Amino acid sequence: MMSHLDGNAIAGPLSEIFGADMTMASGRCGGCGDVSPLAMAMVYLKPNAYIVRCHVCDTMLIMVVESRASVAIEIEGLDSLVIPR
Amino acid sequence: MTSTWKVGTVAAIHAETPTARTLELDVPDWPGNLAGQHLDLRLTAPDGYTATRSYSIASADSGPRVQLAVDRLPDGEVSPYLVNDVIVGDELEVRGPLGGWFVWRPEQTEPVQLIGGGSGIVPLMAMIRAHEAAGSTARFRLLYSVREPGDAFFAAELAELERSSEHLEITWVYTRKTPDGWPTPAGRVTPAILEASTISAAENPTVFVCGPTGFVEAVADILVELGHSSGSVKTERFGGA
Amino acid sequence: MAVFSRGFTGRRHEQNDALPPGQYLTEDFPVLSAGPTPKVPTDTWQFSVRNENDDVTTWNWDEFQALGPEEIHTDIHCVTRWSKLGTSWRGVSLDRVFEKIDTSFEYVMASSYGGYTTNVPLADLLDGKAWIATEFEGGPLDPEHGGPARLLVPHLYFWKSAKWVRGLQMLPTDEPGFWEQNGYNIYGDPWKEQRYW
Numbered sequence: 001m002m003s004h005l006d007g008n009a010i011a012g013p014l015s016e017i018f019g020a021d022m023t024m025a026s027g028r029c030g031g032c033g034d035v036s037p038l039a040m041a042m043v044y045l046k047p048n049a050y051i052v053r054c055h056v057c058d059t060m061l062i063m064v065v066e067s068r069a070s071v072a073i074e075i076e077g078l079d080s081l082v083i084p085r
Numbered sequence: 086m087t088s089t090w091k092v093g094t095v096a097a098i099h100a101e102t103p104t105a106r107t108l109e110l111d112v113p114d115w116p117g118n119l120a121g122q123h124l125d126l127r128l129t130a131p132d133g134y135t136a137t138r139s140y141s142i143a144s145a146d147s148g149p150r151v152q153l154a155v156d157r158l159p160d161g162e163v164s165p166y167l168v169n170d171v172i173v174g175d176e177l178e179v180r181g182p183l184g185g186w187f188v189w190r191p192e193q194t195e196p197v198q199l200i201g202g203g204s205g206i207v208p209l210m211a212m213i214r215a216h217e218a219a220g221s222t223a224r225f226r227l228l229y230s231v232r233e234p235g236d237a238f239f240a241a242e243l244a245e246l247e248r249s250s251e252h253l254e255i256t257w258v259y260t261r262k263t264p265d266g267w268p269t270p271a272g273r274v275t276p277a278i279l280e281a282s283t284i285s286a287a288e289n290p291t292v293f294v295c296g297p298t299g300f301v302e303a304v305a306d307i308l309v310e311l312g313h314s315s316g317s318v319k320t321e322r323f324g325g326a
Numbered sequence: 327m328a329v330f331s332r333g334f335t336g337r338r339h340e341q342n343d344a345l346p347p348g349q350y351l352t353e354d355f356p357v358l359s360a361g362p363t364p365k366v367p368t369d370t371w372q373f374s375v376r377n378e379n380d381d382v383t384t385w386n387w388d389e390f391q392a393l394g395p396e397e398i399h400t401d402i403h404c405v406t407r408w409s410k411l412g413t414s415w416r417g418v419s420l421d422r423v424f425e426k427i428d429t430s431f432e433y434v435m436a437s438s439y440g441g442y443t444t445n446v447p448l449a450d451l452l453d454g455k456a457w458i459a460t461e462f463e464g465g466p467l468d469p470e471h472g473g474p475a476r477l478l479v480p481h482l483y484f485w486k487s488a489k490w491v492r493g494l495q496m497l498p499t500d501e502p503g504f505w506e507q508n509g510y511n512i513y514g515d516p517w518k519e520q521r522y523w
Contacts, residue, residue: 003357003470004298005322009139011183012125015088023186039186040320044360047406048509048522051360058362065508067522072508092329128331135328136336160354162337170333178329 007038010050020083028079031059095175101238105156106168112149120145120215121188121208124181138163141208145215154238156204187321191219198284199227200304202296206238225253226284230274233262256282276307286312298322344411346516352408363469364439364490371474374493377429393422400480403516417459420451431496436477439490444503483514
């Protein structure tokens with residue numbers, strides 16, 4: 001059974017939010033300091049949300065929760081996020 | 086914009102395996118795509134219910150034609166519709182091309198090791214086709230793991246490309262049933278198989294691994310044990326439904 | 327402007343009186359998780375209940391099993407629209423657990439190894455409606471399905487049946503747990519389709 005995917009799987013919804021290809025965006029994990037493209041992160045899909053975790057230490061980097069009215073993005077676990085132009 | 090939904094029309098369909106088929110879509114606004122990219126496909130029911138899934142693109146062309154290859158998942162919602170119900174002329178909404186990380190560009194010259202499990206061959210096929218179309222002399226090696234011979238996608242094309250190309254080498258792994266007379270018994274990809282049949286870490290290849298999550302993680306762990314740096318191993322996991 | 331997909335209806339919703347509205351039957355047991363699976367050996371596992379006076383009652387694995395597990399046959403309904411009918415579990419009724427707890431609070435926050443929380447009214451945990459389950463279909467509960475022990479509240483959507491449960495906290499009012507803060511219904515009755523906000 002599927003447990004998780006990786007950052008490639010959410011390229012579409014993230015591109016809608018950020019207007020850029022986020023698989024190449026590099027994030028610095030607030031838990032362990034690892035710097036990697038989001039494509040390498042682990043992604044857990046929920047029916048109205050997705051959770052992006054560090055591929056090294058499983059810290060929650062990003063949580064996106066979608067409802068009819070809004071998209072809420074929590075990025076507490078990221079020290080920084082660099083989005084290529 | 087790659088982030089907006091576009092309407093594609095199914096232009097051609099053919100069976101790939103007993104449970105999978107290839108769909109060719111004409112998407113008028115499609116900007117072309119790189120080898121390895123994917124798209125999101127959205128189905129909408131009459132009551133407005135929608136279901137969206139990601140599919141790798143098997144083609145790597147500059148024009149409006151996009152080829153997908155979809156395997157029917159037993160308990161799936163979207164894949165059975167695409168494999169059983171869609172006919173030529175149907176309209177399907179797509180968003181893409183998506184992803185800039187799991188891609189191969191013809192200007193890359195380093196050796197490339199492709200490792201696919203099941204329908205994980207699809208983005209790798211796009212890379213093999215782009216490699217061939219560009220006349221690239223970069224060394225390409227594919228290890229393709231399938232349950233049994235009849236489950237292989239693109240079997241005839243792969244066989245023909247391996248025969249005609251000086252730069253492509255293919256290793257088949259059968260996990261449940263081998264062809265008659267096959268020298269080794271059926272079984273999963275092992276460290277010994279990867280060591281014997283893939284480009285070694287010493288040659289600094291870029292490695293692309295695509296398949297179900299369990300397959301990808303097992304293979305990636307072995308590759309790191311075999312000396313590949315985790316930065317040179319690019320992975321794409323798929324789930325499904 | 328939606329483009330309708332000819333002949334697409336989503337999953338077939340079968341006519342079956344045991345199925346809440348909008349659910350379909352599955353033989354699978356899909357795994358839906360928000361993070362990696364915690365590995366909790368039974369020899370370090372603990373379960374505790376904290377009341378309004380901050381009195382904490384704690385059981386280790388053997389003490390908990392001594393409360394007397396029972397057989398459970400029930401249907402389960404996931405908010406992602408799958409239902410499984412006639413599943414078999416073994417676990418300790420929360421009636422046994424609450425025999426030991428002195429509380430006048432009426433709401434409960436369940437918390438899990440791994441950090442997740444979900445809220446349930448106490449009335450929904452008592453009178454034979456909920457268990458701490460440790461076996462599924464005759465074997466120990468798999469970690470991916472919440473083992474060694476999960477809350478089992480089958481009359482609510484299955485996210486209320488917290489995997490890897492480690493404790494219950496009594497509360498004076500109903501407060502949202504992790505997913506309830508993030509869009510899931512505060513109560514989660516499958517027969518009323520209380521899915522999301």
